[in-house]
Amino acid sequence: MKTFLRFTTIxxxxxxxICVATNAQDKKITKKDVPAAVLKAFAAAYPKAKVNNYGTExxxxxxxxxxxxxxxxxKRDLLYNADGTLAELEEILxxxxxxxxxxxxxxxxxxxxxxxxxxxxTHGSAVTFDIxxxxxxxxxxxNLSADGKIQKKTVMKSKKEKEEKEEKEEKE
Numbered sequence: 001m002k003t004f005l006r007f008t009t010i011x012x013x014x015x016x017x018i019c020v021a022t023n024a025q026d027k028k029i030t031k032k033d034v035p036a037a038v039l040k041a042f043a044a045a046y047p048k049a050k051v052n053n054y055g056t057e058x059x060x061x062x063x064x065x066x067x068x069x070x071x072x073x074x075k076r077d078l079l080y081n082a083d084g085t086l087a088e089l090e091e092i093l094x095x096x097x098x099x100x101x102x103x104x105x106x107x108x109x110x111x112x113x114x115x116x117x118x119x120x121x122t123h124g125s126a127v128t129f130d131i132x133x134x135x136x137x138x139x140x141x142x143n144l145s146a147d148g149k150i151q152k153k154t155v156m157k158s159k160k161e162k163e164e165k166e167e168k169e170e171k172e
Contacts, residue, residue, distance in 0.1 A: 026055040026066055037084030038065045045086070046071060064088075093118035093131075102129050105148035110135045132156070 031039070034054055042051070049071035057064045057079065064079040064087055079088040091097075095115045098106075106115060113135035121128050127146035132139060143152040 026057045029054050029056055029065075034065050034067075035082050035084070037082065038067075038080040041080060041084035041086065042067055042069075042078065046076075048072075049076070087123070089122040091120045093120055093129075098129070098131060101148045102131065102144055105144055105150060106131050106133055106142055109142070109150060109153075110140070112136070113140070 031051070031054055033056075042049075046069065049069045051067050051069050053066075053068040055066040055068075057066050062081075064081065067076075067078045067080070069076045069078060073094075075092040077090040077092075078086060081087050094117070098115055098118050102118075103115060106113065110133050113133040116132050116134055116139075118129060118131040121130070128151070129144045129146070131142045131144065133142055134140075139156040139158075141154045141156055142150060143154075144150050
């Protein structure tokens, strides 16, 4: 009986995780599915940028139109409301693109660390940075406010570590 209950619980948790993951994922769409107001706003703001992918995303019950773009070496993910207003902008940063004050804040906390990538997110007037640092054998994601204050640090697990953890959990 305990085995049955445990199995049922695992199946239900797994199904819930799949439902949540499916709901959180972006849905790919084509350009013709994007409202004209979104396309017009994008073209006005980024006339030289090229769109690689279109999609929709639902966050907190609000549907957004996502455009994955590139302009020269700059990669951006843009979330628009259906009326064409920009809801969120994510810019992918190479180590050289990380602003000096952000890099200095990371280096102060990780003096021997090496910045390997980053992302600048603008949501309304709020700006945050997610910087990935290799510090010895660890890879750490550092979340900072626009003024360089560290908000959160997360040690990133390698694929191998994640797989080993999943295998261990399956055996238990």
